[in-house]
Structure formats: C-alpha cells, structure tokens
Amino acid sequence: MKLKYIPVFTDDMDALISFYSEKLGFTVAGKMAFIEGWEGTVLEADNLPDAAIVVTAGNTTNNKACIILSTDDCLADYHLYKSKGLFFCTAPRYLPAGMQAEFLDPAGNLFVLLEERNYNEL
Amino acid sequence: MDYSKTLRNNNKIYSRTGSQRQSQQHAADFSMRFVLSGNERYDIGHRNLSIYPDSFLLLNSGTQYSSDTDSSEPVQSFHINFDRQFLQDFRDCITMKDSKLLARQGTAAKPDQEYNETIYPFRGDIRYNVHHLKHHLDNGIQDEMLINEYLHHCLINYYSIYNEEVLTKVDKLGFLNKGTRLEILRRLNMAKEYLYSNFNQNISLDDLADHACLSVNHLLRTFKQAFNQTPHQFLIQLRLQRAQLLLKSTKYPINEVVNLIGFECPSSFIRLFKTHYKITPLKYRQTA
The missing domain is CATH 1.10.10 (Arc Repressor Mutant, subunit A)
Structure with a gap:
C-alpha cells in the first residue's frame, strides 16, 4: 500500500491546472472520479513518481491542503522555481528538520519544499 | 576535480585534489578552507594548524599563511574566497533595518571586520550546503545566481556557528x-x-x-x-570522531586506526567507542 493521490479543491480549475503545469512542471494525466460526484483532473510530475495531485472543483474556504515536497537540495529547487516566476512566502530557512521554503498556490494551498537533514551524522 | 572559478562579483572558489606537497604563501581574502578528504596543514605565524574533513579554517583578509598537503592519500581541498563587497552587503543585509537599507546612499567603505580566525567544526547545515555547492560545480553549473545563493547561505551558516561557538561560550x-x-x-x-x-x-x-x-x-x-568538558574529554571525543571518519572512509584495520588517532591500546579504544556510540568500531564500519 502507498499514499498516492492528493486532492486539492479550487473554484477556478483552469487557473490552478495552468499554475501546476507552468510553474511546477506537472502534466495532465487524465480525468477521473475517485469519489462519487467529485470528478477531478489528475496531474503527475516526472520527479514525483509515486504521487499525483487531483484538482477538483469545490469550495476552497474549508478545504486547504498542506503539501510537503521532499527534496535533496532545497536551495537549488528554490532557485529553479523562483526563476520560473514562483513567489515564495518564506525564503529558505533552517528548522530542526532541515531546510525548508514555503509557497502558496492560487487556491491557497500551502506547499513546503523540505530538505531533511540529519544533524547527528558526522 | 580541479578548477578555480571567479564569479562576476569577485567571489572565488577553488577545488583541488592532489597528494604531492605544495607550499604557498600569500595574503588571502576573507576565506573558508575545507578539506573533504585527507588533511591539509596551515602555518599562520607560529601556529601550525591541520584541517580534517570534520573541521574548517577561517582566514581573515590580509592574513599571511603557508599551506601544504603531505600525505599518501589524495587530499581534496575546497576553498571559498569572499569578495569584500559581497561580505559587506551580507553584513548590512542582516544587521540593518529594511528602511535603513533602502535609504542608504552610496556605499561608504567600512573597516573590515575581524573574525575569530580559528578552526570551526564542519558539520550541520554548512556541511550540507558546501557539499551541494561542490556537487553542482563538479557538474559544471554556470548559474552564478545559484552559486551566490549558496555562498550567501555559507555566510549565514558561518554566522550561526560563530554565534554558537564564540558568543554563547563567551557568556558562559x-x-x-x-x-x-x-x-x-x-x-x-x-x-x-x-x-x-x-x-x-x-x-x-x-x-x-x-x-x-x-x-x-x-x-x-x-x-x-x-x-x-575538560580538555582531555574534548580530546577523547575528537579522537573518537576522527576514528569514525577513518572507519567510514578508509579500509585501515582497527589496530592501524587506533594508532592513527593517537590511542595506545586497542582495547581501551574499543571500550570507549562502544560506550560513546553504543556500537563497536567493526559493526560501525559494516553499517556505514
């Protein structure tokens, strides 16, 4: 078993899908209804082989997601996304878990780029 | 991989691998000296310092020094020299308020700040950042914005190390x-x-x-x-830490490692290692 689909809700499907594809490099893999009455667009990315985002029309006010993306090199990915015009709400900073930077998508979902670091290792 | 890179803002990065003896003497910019494998010796005035992969040396601008590598193993050294203006901007950036930064007219030259020129532990964030930077440079990265981002973070990391190693210790x-x-x-x-x-x-x-x-x-x-801790406790901890490095990165037998780190008796080394890390040296090597 594995964790695969991450639903996000929006009232403007096109805007969110174009944000994911232009800024984050996702591609549309198709449409599917996972739960009755909720049809969503499935988005996949090459660098995220095991997970897919499902964009679904719905009320955004009570349906905000927080998605934590794990990266090997937070600073390089931060720089890459920033050069594509993504606005980060926090610059890379150091936390006990490692280095992280945060940004929001147009629907208000919080994305965290996290590079986990082991501080006990030599 | 050997290269030296000078960025447009005059920050310089050197990477060198070699086993032969080299000796140079020159006044450096403010720079950080890392050794990723082997060890490098520095003579600054009457002080003879050796850097190993678990520590790094900081040199203020204008320091006279000579360095040499003298070992059978190839030594991989990595140096970052920071431009004076870059350093000044970084300092202004973290010490001045936004309103003051915006209102600033021209850049008045300030005297160089002297940092505590000594050996610091090379671990935690600075270690990750330097390794990432080196990895990108080895792969021929050309994006100077990204390189400078790493250099900026190296300075942030240095400041937090300085805070931890100097300022908080001073207060004690x-x-x-x-x-x-x-x-x-x-x-x-x-x-x-x-x-x-x-x-x-x-x-x-x-x-x-x-x-x-x-x-x-x-x-x-x-x-x-x-x-x-007492100097003796510090020394024992350092030796065990360096033993870990040797166990991980070389194939020397345990007896040889014991000699290399300055212990006299293998059994006392094994006992200490086990009490410290809850694992025997041999098992540590197998899992590393």
Whole structure:
C-alpha cells in the first residue's frame, strides 16, 4: 500500500491546472472520479513518481491542503522555481528538520519544499 | 576535480585534489578552507594548524599563511574566497533595518571586520550546503545566481556557528568584563585548535597551556566553563570522531586506526567507542 493521490479543491480549475503545469512542471494525466460526484483532473510530475495531485472543483474556504515536497537540495529547487516566476512566502530557512521554503498556490494551498537533514551524522 | 572559478562579483572558489606537497604563501581574502578528504596543514605565524574533513579554517583578509598537503592519500581541498563587497552587503543585509537599507546612499567603505580566525567544526547545515555547492560545480553549473545563493547561505551558516561557538561560550565564562571574556575565549580557541591539529600526538597539559598563553590551572578552569568538558574529554571525543571518519572512509584495520588517532591500546579504544556510540568500531564500519 502507498499514499498516492492528493486532492486539492479550487473554484477556478483552469487557473490552478495552468499554475501546476507552468510553474511546477506537472502534466495532465487524465480525468477521473475517485469519489462519487467529485470528478477531478489528475496531474503527475516526472520527479514525483509515486504521487499525483487531483484538482477538483469545490469550495476552497474549508478545504486547504498542506503539501510537503521532499527534496535533496532545497536551495537549488528554490532557485529553479523562483526563476520560473514562483513567489515564495518564506525564503529558505533552517528548522530542526532541515531546510525548508514555503509557497502558496492560487487556491491557497500551502506547499513546503523540505530538505531533511540529519544533524547527528558526522 | 580541479578548477578555480571567479564569479562576476569577485567571489572565488577553488577545488583541488592532489597528494604531492605544495607550499604557498600569500595574503588571502576573507576565506573558508575545507578539506573533504585527507588533511591539509596551515602555518599562520607560529601556529601550525591541520584541517580534517570534520573541521574548517577561517582566514581573515590580509592574513599571511603557508599551506601544504603531505600525505599518501589524495587530499581534496575546497576553498571559498569572499569578495569584500559581497561580505559587506551580507553584513548590512542582516544587521540593518529594511528602511535603513533602502535609504542608504552610496556605499561608504567600512573597516573590515575581524573574525575569530580559528578552526570551526564542519558539520550541520554548512556541511550540507558546501557539499551541494561542490556537487553542482563538479557538474559544471554556470548559474552564478545559484552559486551566490549558496555562498550567501555559507555566510549565514558561518554566522550561526560563530554565534554558537564564540558568543554563547563567551557568556558562559565567569568574568565581569566582556573584553576579558572575549580574550580568554580567543585563547581557549587556540587551545582547541591545538587539540584539533595535534589530536594524534601525546599532548601534555603544559604544552597546551603554553600554546594558549594561559596557566595550566587557568586553562583547565576556563575550558570547562566555556565548553562544559575538560580538555582531555574534548580530546577523547575528537579522537573518537576522527576514528569514525577513518572507519567510514578508509579500509585501515582497527589496530592501524587506533594508532592513527593517537590511542595506545586497542582495547581501551574499543571500550570507549562502544560506550560513546553504543556500537563497536567493526559493526560501525559494516553499517556505514
């Protein structure tokens, strides 16, 4: 078993899908209804082989997601996304878990780029 | 991989691998010296310092030094020299308020700030950032914005190390006068760098105190105050840490490792290693 689909809700499907594809490099893999009455667009990315985002029309006010993306090199990915015009709400900073930077998508979902670091290792 | 890269803002990065003896002498920019494998020796005035992969050296601009590598193993060294203006901008950026930064007209030259020129531990965030930077440079990255982003973060990391290793330790010393505390800590750091550089020798307390320009009693008392351990405890911990490095990165038999880190008796080394890390050296090597 594995964790695969991450639903996000929006009232403007096109805007969110174009944000994911232009800024984050996702591609549309198709449409599917996972739960009755909720049809969503499935988005996949090459660098995220095991997970897919499902964009679904719905009320955004009570349906905000927080998605934590794990990266090997937070600073390089931060720089890459920033050069594509993504606005980060926090610059890379150091936390006990490692280095992280945060940004929001147009629907208000919080994305965290996290590079986990082991501080006990030599 | 050997290269030297000068960025448009005059920051310089050198990477060198070699086993032969080299000797140079020149005044450096403010720079950080890392060794990723092997060890490199620096002579600054009468101080002889050795850097290993678990520590790095900081040099202020204008310091005269000579360095050489002298070992059978290839030594991989990595140097970052920071441009004066870059350093100044970084300092303004973290010390001044936004409104002041915006209102600033022209850049008045300020005197260079002197940093505590000694050996610092190379671990945690700075280690990750330097390794990432080197990885990108080895792969021929051309994006100077990204390189400068890494350099900026190296400085952030250095400041937090400085805060941890110098400022918080200064506050632990029991002297009223701040100037006295700073001076004592500077000397204690000289003792520490002596331990870092001669960890595999038989070090007597007299030599150590002599190097630090403190009396033996004074050294013992203040060292414990600042670092929460005696020089001997610090030395043992350092030796075990370097033993870990050797176990991980070389194929030397345990007996050889024991000799290389300056222990005399393998069984006491194994006992200490086990009490410290809850694992025997051999098992550690197998899991590493």
